[in-house]
Amino acid sequence: MISIILLSGFGIINLFVGFLKSKRILLPLSLLFLAIVFGINLLDWNDTKSYFDNMITIDNFAVAFTGIMVLSTLLILPFTQHYITRNDENIGELYALILFSLVGAIMMVSYNNMLMLFIGIEILSIAMYVLAGSDKRSLRSSEAALKYFLMGSFFTGVMLFGIVMVYGATGTFNIAEIAGSAEAMGTGGVNNVMFMLGVLIIIIGISFKVSAAPFHFWTPDVYEGTPTVWTAYMSTVVKTAGVAAFYKLMDAAFAASYPGWMPTLVAIIVLSLLIGNVGAVVQQSMKRMLAYSSISHAGYLLMTLLAFNELSRSSILFYSFAYSTASIAAFGVLQLVSRQRQSENYEAFNGLGKTNPLLAFSVTVAMLSLAGIPLTAGFFGKFFVFSALIEQPNMMWLIVVAVILAAVGIYYYFRVVIAMYLHPVAEGHTPIKSTSFINVMLIIITALTILLGIAPALLSDVL
Amino acid sequence: MITALLLFWPALAALLVLLIKGEGAKKVAFIATLVEFAIALFATVNFVPDATTQFAIDVPWVERAGIGFSIGMDGISLLMVLLTTFLVPLIVLSSFKHDYKNPHVFYALVLFMQTGLIGVFVAMDAFLFYFFWEVALIPIYFIAAIWGGARRIPVTFKFFVYTIFGSLFMLAAFVYLYFQTAGTELAAHSSNVNAFYQLTMDSATQSWIFWFLFLAFAIKMPVFPFHTWQPDTYTESPTQATMLLAGIMLKMGIYGVIRWLLPVVPLGVSQWADTVLVLSIIGIIYGSVIAIRQHDLKRLIAYSSIAHVGLISAGIFTLNEQGLQGGMIQMLSHGINVVGLFFIIDIIFRRTNTREISNLGGITQTTPALSIVFLILLMGSIALPLTNGFIGEFLLLSGVFQYNYIFGAVAGMTIILAAVYMLRMFQGVMFGTKSEATEGFADLTFHEKAVLIPLVIMVFWIGLFPNTFLSISEPAVGQLLSIINR
Incomplete structure (x- = not known):
């Protein structure tokens, strides 16, 4: 709870620091703020408390997810290093917005009330709309912001509509009470048309936020146009918050109505896996490929929603973090490469293995992790997700589909690796420059990915 | 530890x-x-x-x-x-x-x-x-x-x-x-x-x-x-x-x-063993026949490897002791022979810059050591008695015969076919008149001997005293069979 208040305060401080003449202090200051919040957040471990008339509950689930989201942000922010040298722009607001959006993300994992969920999503999204368009000189960035805003606000509206219908059927916004009155309806409220319609519409709304197919169509364009650092944030923290909120909602409020919404969710998962993996194969731009891959990872993550057991909670946590570290490394290096090569295509990575072994190695580990190959965190992510699902009856076929599509994934992830190690660097291209600060961050991220690939129990046994 | x-x-x-x-x-x-x-x-x-x-x-x-x-x-x-x-x-x-x-x-x-x-x-x-x-x-x-x-x-x-x-x-x-x-x-x-x-x-x-x-x-x-x-x-x-x-x-x-x-999954195996054996035996014949038609040395050995592995796989799916023990010993033999053969091809390639059989020939004239080593490894691959390949293939084939004598008869063709492609290769590469590429071909150096001699020793060791190795795996294989047949 303190972390929400602190983060809001820190955001405002960042806004004012932005008025200073030298903006160099903004990045270290933000990192310090995040480190403080990370520490304070952990104090709530094993100490479940409710706030604001039971609107928010800080339990271990909330603390764990807040932890990995703050940590991810902490790992993303160093890649904004080039911003602080651009003294002519108002970058204070960017650092403020990122903290504000994190407040929204924390609300999304600790809500106890549908309204709080809605407010959390809105706080997160509005900050993201602005960040998507933060590169004001780029037409693509503005296009991304507009698309994201129009689509995003439409789908939040849709979701609100669903929340209202559920309210109409149950008379409450509190998720525990919703579960209670759904059970009172008999068979989990599956036969109550208004209730079920509300549930399905909410599912559609959140699916948009986690970019699951068929509500994914904004993803490639928005990801491509958004400045790469914020794309990294979008595909990691926003997705983690979305999936965690989704899980919490289904687990706490609608678990009894499982037969009613299960087919819809299965369809969403299969479509996400299919569209994400197949779409990524045909891309020429690494950034668009990562966008499609983020759709497919939404599919893998949502598979945990089909099984409410102890394993599924920790598998979301593990998978989200594994996916986050890998994505941050990939987007981070992509940002360095695309700034200096003026291209986001695979060819821009040619010869990186020779000229910048460290960058190439961290991208390789990231790609192995995204592809789910052992020795990296991504393998155990997939492993836990499949294990969580396998105890559910009649879901073996879905695992088989997911496994086959994971094999497809290897194809496009390895195109980057091949470009880096096997293609020579183009004539006249100078090595990619990177700062020692970023190098250190990349080493930390890569070490985390490998560490979790060797000792998964560090994170999987937390929840 | x-x-x-x-x-x-x-x-x-x-x-x-x-x-x-x-x-x-x-x-x-x-x-x-x-x-x-x-x-x-x-x-x-x-x-x-x-x-x-x-x-x-x-x-x-x-x-x-x-x-x-x-x-x-x-x-x-x-x-x-x-x-x-x-x-x-x-x-x-x-x-x-x-x-x-x-x-x-x-x-x-x-x-x-x-x-x-x-x-x-x-x-x-x-x-x-x-x-x-x-x-x-x-x-x-x-x-x-x-x-x-x-x-x-x-x-x-x-x-x-x-x-x-x-x-x-x-x-x-x-x-x-x-x-x-x-x-x-x-x-x-x-x-x-x-x-x-x-x-x-x-x-x-x-x-x-x-x-x-x-x-x-x-x-x-x-x-x-x-x-x-x-x-x-x-x-x-x-x-x-x-x-x-x-x-x-x-x-x-x-x-x-x-x-x-x-x-x-012993029940699954017993249900599908016939299918696997047929696939493996097709692999033996197919790999051998294609190996006969190869001009590139490396590809030839690659296809011969498919044939050899086909026999091993046929042998272990028979689920009898000869088959499994034969598979074990043949894994060792195949590893030794194939590494040796690929190294010899590498030696030839580095000196002549070609792997085409038609461009080679007459190498024996100047290279007694290479010729002998090559021949020994080759004989090991063909499964000549006294060499390692014989032990493995004999056990494997007797395993397959016990399982089904028709399968055994067809799989047995591997020995004839191996002799055909291996000897054809040896003839084309080592005998005949010198070609432009093999002019002035030097014999093995110290380093090369250091690699090949241990391999040759192993060819004979397994060929003459297979029990050294068979006795290591025998109890474990026996226990495995008792688990399968429980």
Whole structure:
């Protein structure tokens, strides 16, 4: 709870620091703020408390997810290093917005009330709309912001509509009470048309936020146009918050109505896996490929929603973090490469293995992790997700589909690796420059990915 | 403790080698692999020839899930470990005359791969096995893709995606099996190999698990019709990678069948053994016939490898003792022979710059040592009595005959066909008149002899005293059969 208040305060401080003449202090200051919040957040471990008339509950689930989201942000922010040298722009607001959006993300994992969920999503999204368009000189960035805003606000509206219908059927916004009155309806409220319609519409709304197919169509364009650092944030923290909120909602409020919404969710998962993996194969731009891959990872993550057991909670946590570290490394290096090569295509990575072994190695580990190959965190992510699902009856076929599509994934992830190690660097291209600060961050991220690939129990046994 | 040392020493050495720039890397790598071989020999001396898993280590890895870091060696594992640790120093030594770019990375990857290979052979936990299975694949992909021939990028990529595709099915099967196991008080399930052996499932379930697992192993071996990645990959890879692939890596597939397929789903095996035997025997004939038609030496050996592996796979799926023991001994023999043959091809290629049989000839005139060594390894491959190949193929064929005499008769053609393609190759390369390319062909150097002579010694050792090795694996194979037939 303190972390929400602190983060809001820190955001405002960042806004004012932005008025200073030298903006160099903004990045270290933000990192310090995040480190403080990370520490304070952990104090709530094993100490479940409710706030604001039971609107928010800080339990271990909330603390764990807040932890990995703050940590991810902490790992993303160093890649904004080039911003602080651009003294002519108002970058204070960017650092403020990122903290504000994190407040929204924390609300999304600790809500106890549908309204709080809605407010959390809105706080997160509005900050993201602005960040998507933060590169004001780029037409693509503005296009991304507009698309994201129009689509995003439409789908939040849709979701609100669903929340209202559920309210109409149950008379409450509190998720525990919703579960209670759904059970009172008999068979989990599956036969109550208004209730079920509300549930399905909410599912559609959140699916948009986690970019699951068929509500994914904004993803490639928005990801491509958004400045790469914020794309990294979008595909990691926003997705983690979305999936965690989704899980919490289904687990706490609608678990009894499982037969009613299960087919819809299965369809969403299969479509996400299919569209994400197949779409990524045909891309020429690494950034668009990562966008499609983020759709497919939404599919893998949502598979945990089909099984409410102890394993599924920790598998979301593990998978989200594994996916986050890998994505941050990939987007981070992509940002360095695309700034200096003026291209986001695979060819821009040619010869990186020779000229910048460290960058190439961290991208390789990231790609192995995204592809789910052992020795990296991504393998155990997939492993836990499949294990969580396998105890559910009649879901073996879905695992088989997911496994086959994971094999497809290897194809496009390895195109980057091949470009880096096997293609020579183009004539006249100078090595990619990177700062020692970023190098250190990349080493930390890569070490985390490998560490979790060797000792998964560090994170999987937390929840 | 010895097992852990065997497992981690190469990885540690890999890190060490990575720090050494320049030529020193290959020497350090060679010494490290010799040390590894010494450790393996030490383990063999201390090995008690019974069916138990020895030098075992079992610590929890993901404790809550019942996944353990359990490693250990029974006779089957020990033979494979011996093969690996014996061949890797020779493979490293065989590269001394090559000037690979970034040698420290090259040798670090070879050592890292050794950890993966040893891990596969000593893992006594399904997920640990899968883990090392993939760990072994990544370095070999990079070795082949970075230091390979002109078409290396698409070819190695096909190899990589093909094998991963198969192994994902293995993973799915393991996850399913894992959830069928009874656990302990600590965890609900267990992925230990013994827990898998105790499973009883109906034959329909076993059938599909059989295919999931078989797909992964069959691609690795490779069994017809999953072999299409193999000839290209062998041809395009640098010689050392080809040796690793053909000498050791394909044994991962066979070992996987013996350890993780036959005893786990015996009903599935008995249902599909005929199909597998037919596929394997098709592979024998198909590989041999195509090998006869090859002009490129490396491709010829690659296809002959499909034929030999076909016979091993046919033998172990007969589920009788001759077949399994023959498979064990033939894995050793094939590893030794194929590494030797690929090295000789490499020697010829480096001196003449060609692998086309039609461009070669008359090499015997100036090279007594090479000719003798080549002939011995060749005879080992053809399975001439007194050589290692004879023991393995004899046991395998007698196993197949016991199973079904028609299968046995067809599979027996392997010996005739092998003689045809091998002798045809030897005639074209070594005899006849000198060609432009083979003019002034020099005999073996000291380094080359140092690689080939240990191999030749092993050809005769296995050929004359097979019991040294058969007795190591015999109790373990016997126990395996009793698990299968329970």
